[in-house]
Amino acid sequence: MxxxxxxxxxxxxxxxxxxxxxxxxxxxxxxxAVLSPRERSLITLATLSALGHEQQLPWHLEFAQQNGLSREELVELFTHQAFYAGWPAAVTALALLQQENN
Incomplete structure (x- = not known):
């Protein structure tokens, strides 16, 4: 990549x-003002990962944490997403999250 x-x-x-x-x-x-930066990060991460845009995920994972999302919430996002966007999208995003936290 x-x-x-x-x-x-x-x-x-x-x-x-x-x-x-x-x-x-x-x-x-x-x-x-209608959506908070935290909510926008959730939407952005879900969209990027569902569409397979792996290159943009690391930056947005870090940005999401700056916007108040915890690692636990990000894991939950991708776990939930597995049922709607597919396992590969969720597992890829989780792998990138793991890399960001190492």
């Missing part, structure tokens, strides 16, 4: 996408 682009490398590769990511995604969408 290749490494996901971070903010700096995205800026170098696609400056406009980096700008939109900062201004629209993190400057607006993530700050909207």
């Amino acid at each position: 290749s490494k996901s682009l971070d903010r700096d490398s995205l800026q170098q590769v696609a400056p406009k996408l980096a700008e939109l990511t900062q201004q629209v995604l993190f400057g607006d969408i993530w700050k909207r």
